[in-house]
Amino acid sequence: QLVESGGGSVQAGGSLRLSCAASGYTYNRNCMAWFRQAPGKEREGVAAIYGGDGSAIYSDSAKGRFTISQDNAEKTVVLRMNSLNPEDTAMYRCGVYGAYAGKCSFREDYYDYWGPGTQVTVS
Numbered sequence: 001q002l003v004e005s006g007g008g009s010v011q012a013g014g015s016l017r018l019s020c021a022a023s024g025y026t027y028n029r030n031c032m033a034w035f036r037q038a039p040g041k042e043r044e045g046v047a048a049i050y051g052g053d054g055s056a057i058y059s060d061s062a063k064g065r066f067t068i069s070q071d072n073a074e075k076t077v078v079l080r081m082n083s084l085n086p087e088d089t090a091m092y093r094c095g096v097y098g099a100y101a102g103k104c105s106f107r108e109d110y111y112d113y114w115g116p117g118t119q120v121t122v123s
Helices: none
Strands: 002-005 008-010 016-022 030-037 044-050 056-058 066-071 076-081 090-098 118-122
Touching: 002 090, 016 030, 016 090, 016 118, 030 076, 044 066, 044 076, 056 066
Parallel strands: 008 118
Antiparallel strands: 002 016, 016 076, 030 044, 030 090, 044 056, 066 076, 090 118
């Protein structure tokens, strides 16, 4: 089970911290990712982290502004978002799959489980 938290409304230039709490999973060999979907747009991968070594991938729009990390003790994956702009407004969802290739991918068909999502609104 995945449960997201931390969404909300923020002004342009502001920051938000999203959390995805996982139960029933171990980080080892799992990829956990954040995706987002804005109204009328396709869902896109934003950031993903591989539990085996903590390596991460980012979308071009997220690079330099977003940071994904994992807290093994809390079984939580955190997405820190800085310099937010209105184009970041979307429903953010976290997903997980067993990344036995040793790295993450943004291919949605790889992901086995999803959280319900948390809304981020930037004005």
